[in-house]
Amino acid sequence: MKTVGILGGGQLGLLLALSLSRLGARVVIYDPDSSAPARKVAWKSFQAPWTDLNALKEFAALCDVITYEFENVEISGLKKLDLDGEKPIYPSLSVLATTQDRIFEKQFLQENNLPVAAFFVVQSYDQLAKIEDGITFPCILKTATGGYDGKGQFVFEKRADLVAFIKEKPLPILRAVIEEKLPLYMELSCIVARSADNHECIFPVAQNTHQAQILDTTLMPADIPAALAATVKDIALTAAEKLNLVGLLTCEFFITRERGQSTSSVEVDGYHVFVNEFAPRPHNSGHLTMNATTVSQYDLLARILLDVPMVEPRLLAPGYFCLANLLGDVWLAQGTEEGAKLNLQALKTHVDVVDLVLYGKESARAGRKMGHVVSYGVSAKEAVEAARDARAALGQAVSVRAGAAQ
Ligand code: ADP
Numbered sequence: 001m002k003t004v005g006i007l008g009g010g011q012l013g014l015l016l017a018l019s020l021s022r023l024g025a026r027v028v029i030y031d032p033d034s035s036a037p038a039r040k041v042a043w044k045s046f047q048a049p050w051t052d053l054n055a056l057k058e059f060a061a062l063c064d065v066i067t068y069e070f071e072n073v074e075i076s077g078l079k080k081l082d083l084d085g086e087k088p089i090y091p092s093l094s095v096l097a098t099t100q101d102r103i104f105e106k107q108f109l110q111e112n113n114l115p116v117a118a119f120f121v122v123q124s125y126d127q128l129a130k131i132e133d134g135i136t137f138p139c140i141l142k143t144a145t146g147g148y149d150g151k152g153q154f155v156f157e158k159r160a161d162l163v164a165f166i167k168e169k170p171l172p173i174l175r176a177v178i179e180e181k182l183p184l185y186m187e188l189s190c191i192v193a194r195s196a197d198n199h200e201c202i203f204p205v206a207q208n209t210h211q212a213q214i215l216d217t218t219l220m221p222a223d224i225p226a227a228l229a230a231t232v233k234d235i236a237l238t239a240a241e242k243l244n245l246v247g248l249l250t251c252e253f254f255i256t257r258e259r260g261q262s263t264s265s266v267e268v269d270g271y272h273v274f275v276n277e278f279a280p281r282p283h284n285s286g287h288l289t290m291n292a293t294t295v296s297q298y299d300l301l302a303r304i305l306l307d308v309p310m311v312e313p314r315l316l317a318p319g320y321f322c323l324a325n326l327l328g329d330v331w332l333a334q335g336t337e338e339g340a341k342l343n344l345q346a347l348k349t350h351v352d353v354v355d356l357v358l359y360g361k362e363s364a365r366a367g368r369k370m371g372h373v374v375s376y377g378v379s380a381k382e383a384v385e386a387a388r389d390a391r392a393a394l395g396q397a398v399s400v401r402a403g404a405a406q
Pocket residue numbers: 117140142147148149150151179180181182183184187210213214252276277
């Protein structure tokens with residue numbers, strides 16, 4: 001029996017652990033948070049900081065192979081253990097180093113002629129002040145490391161905003177990229193699975209919407225022309241190959257109808273395609289593969305980690321599946337912060353909701369990903385509306401009843 005270590009024990013780790021268990025593996029979770037949801041389904045779990053060498057050593061000693069479920073894992077400790085030599089870490093630490101740092105990630109895109117929005121690398125406030133002249137607006141500054149769900153991002157609509165930022169110095173150390181804010185037509189993502197023997201599989205393209213920079217809904221398959229889907233898949237596969245990746249690579253894309261400042265965008269039938277960023281792990285937009293495709297992102301990663309041959313994912317139905325994230329806000333709207341206390345009765349009348357996944361997080365906070373619903377529709381519009389309506393109903397469930405009681 002193989003033992004797989006997962007660094008990070010959030011919902012992605014939880015769902016990966018279930019797929020691993022179905023293939024007979026044991027799972028060990030390592031997470032600094034004592035209430036990480038994946039602990040529930042793990043054989044063993046560690047609670048220690050990313051930099052605790054002793055704990056990392058103990059963890060690694062139990063594992064045959066190691067992966068991670070979020071890219072902000074600190075790699076300094078892992079590098080010291082030199083695990084890459086002894087126990088495989090998939091994807092490799094060099095892939096993690098490139099994709100967890102926006103400067104390296106953008107440089108990788110540029111060096112490999114992959115399409116990316118126009119950007120500058122920023123290494124200090126002084127240097128930013130020097131290049132300020134050449135920057136056009138609107139633009140977005142993103143810290144090189146540590147950002148997720150829009151954290152570590154600053155939007156500058158006009159030059160005065162950037163000048164004020166340089167004056168105020170809100171971040172203790174400035175290491176960032178500053179990129180063109182694109183007039184987005186849509187956002188897409190695509191997940192590639194690649195095994196140690198270079199076998200590649202690719203999932204159908206997903207179409208994403210964001211609210212306050214957090215993923216709000218995902219539609220699978222994306223409602224886009226076949227030529228655009230083919231281009232996006234081609235770029236995702238090229239990126240995975242160039243990274244020499246073993247594991248999953250999620251590639252996020254921006255699509256515009258205008259060329260923008262970048263000279264590297266790829267055009268297909270009037271759509272301009274840019275790579276936004278990579279995640280070398282299962283992805284929120286890939287939850288849908290548990291419903292929409294014959295094999296899920298978690299199943300394929302489990303197969304790669306356990307050296308089981310992969311199968312190409314195929315769409316299961318002629319229609320569309322839509323995921324709507326349930327953030328802590330839904331709990332708060334029902335007047336509770338307790339994760340277990342969501343009232344689900346409103347789903348009774350939402351017959352197109354074909355799946356509900358609750359991550360088992362103990363406490364709900366605004367913006368925290370707590371679960372998701374998945375709907376099925378014959379058309380993209382029907383699927384999206386069904387998922388949004390169901391979520392709205394959950395958010396209203398208790399407040400409506402409380403109102404009626406008054
Ligand atoms: P995160 O790591 O938080 O996912 P992203 O770079 O993907 O960071 O940004 C989150 C969201 O913010 C994107 O999905 C998109 O909706 C918006 N965004 C980010 N960069 C740009 C940009 N250059 N132009 C327009 N919108 C952007």
